[in-house]
Amino acid sequence: MKKRKVALITGASKRIGASIVRELHHSGYNVIIHYGSSAEIAHDLATSLNLQRENSATCLQGDLLSIESIEALAKKAVSAWGGINALVNNASSFYPTSIESATEKDWDNLLGSNLKGPFFLTQQLLKTLTSHRGCVVNIIDIHADKPLSNHPIYCMAKAGLAMMTKSLAKDLAPDIRVNGVSPGAILWPETENETKEKLAILEKIPLKSIGETSDIANTVKFLVEDAPYITGQILTVDGGRSLSM
Numbered sequence: 001m002k003k004r005k006v007a008l009i010t011g012a013s014k015r016i017g018a019s020i021v022r023e024l025h026h027s028g029y030n031v032i033i034h035y036g037s038s039a040e041i042a043h044d045l046a047t048s049l050n051l052q053r054e055n056s057a058t059c060l061q062g063d064l065l066s067i068e069s070i071e072a073l074a075k076k077a078v079s080a081w082g083g084i085n086a087l088v089n090n091a092s093s094f095y096p097t098s099i100e101s102a103t104e105k106d107w108d109n110l111l112g113s114n115l116k117g118p119f120f121l122t123q124q125l126l127k128t129l130t131s132h133r134g135c136v137v138n139i140i141d142i143h144a145d146k147p148l149s150n151h152p153i154y155c156m157a158k159a160g161l162a163m164m165t166k167s168l169a170k171d172l173a174p175d176i177r178v179n180g181v182s183p184g185a186i187l188w189p190e191t192e193n194e195t196k197e198k199l200a201i202l203e204k205i206p207l208k209s210i211g212e213t214s215d216i217a218n219t220v221k222f223l224v225e226d227a228p229y230i231t232g233q234i235l236t237v238d239g240g241r242s243l244s245m
C-alpha cells in the first residue's frame with residue numbers, strides 16, 4: 001500500500017485550523033492536529049477523522065512560546081508516521097495591544113505564537129521536510145501589510161511572518177517550498193460581539209460578506225498539493241478587502 005503523506009497543522013482543533021485539517025485529510029493526508037489548550041476538541045476532531053479512515057489523524061499538544069516544547073512537538077510529529085510532508089503554521093494569538101498599555105507578556109505571546117513558533121518549528125522539521133521535498137504554508141493576515149488600529153504587536157508579528165515566508169522560500173529552495181495565505185475577515189474572534197463593528201467591516205468588503213473557513217482551507221490545499229512551481233508567494237483571500245484599505 002502507498003504510504004500516505006503527513007501534514008502537521010498548528011492551532012488546529014477548531015475554526016480555520018480545523019477546516020485546514022479536514023481539507024488535507026479529505027485530500028488523502030494523515031493529519032497531526034496540534035493544539036495548545038483545546039485538548040478535548042482536538043481529540044474529538046481526530047476521533048471523527050479516524051472513523052472516516054482508520055489511523056489517519058492524531059493530536060499533539062505544544063506551547064509555541066517555548067523552544068523546548070517546539071522541539072518535543074517536532075520530534076513526536078515526525079515519529080507519528082515517520083516524517084512530515086507539509087507544515088501549516090496556523091496557530092496565533094490575536095488581541096489589541098495599544099502602545100500605551102502593551103506589556104512584555106503581550107509582546108512575547110503575540111510574537112511567540114505568530115512568529116517565533118513558526119520559525120523554530122520549521123527549523124526543527126527541516127530534515128524531514130527536505131527529505132520529502134515538502135512544503136510550509138504560513139497563515140498570515142491582510143493586516144501584515146496594512147495596520148489594524150490598536151493591534152501593533154500582532155501586525156508586526158504577521159509582517160515578520162510574511163517576510164519569513166519570502167526569506168525561507170529563498171533559503172530552502174529547491175528542497176522545500178514556503179508560501180503563505182493572508183486571510184481577510186473569515187471568522188469573528190471568539191470574543192468579538194459588537195454588531196456595529198462587524199457591520200462596519202462588512203461595508204468595506206467588495207464581495208460584501210466575510211469569508212468561510214473553507215476559502216482558506218482550499219487555498220492551503222492548492223499551495224500544498226497543486227502548486228509545485230510556486231514558492232515565496234502569499235495569496236490574499238479577503239473578498240477584495242485589501243483593495244481599498
Ligand SMILES: NC(=O)c1ccc[n+]([C@@H]2O[C@H](COP(=O)([O-])OP(=O)(O)OC[C@H]3O[C@@H](n4cnc5c(N)ncnc54)[C@H](OP(=O)(O)O)[C@@H]3O)[C@@H](O)[C@H]2O)c1
Pocket residue numbers: 010011012013014015016017034035036037038039062063064065089090091092093094112113139140141142182183184185186187188189
Ligand atoms: N479569523 C479570521 O478571520 C482571521 C483573519 C485573518 C487572519 N487569520 C489568521 O488565520 C489563522 C487562524 O485564525 P483563527 O481565527 O481560526 O485562529 P484562533 O482561533 O484565534 O487561534 C487558533 C489556535 O491557535 C492556538 N494558539 C494560540 N497561541 C498558542 C500558543 N502559544 N501555543 C499553541 N497554540 C496556540 C490556539 O490553540 P488552543 O485553543 O488549543 O490553545 C487557538 O485555538 C491565524 O493565524 C490568524 O491570525 C484569521
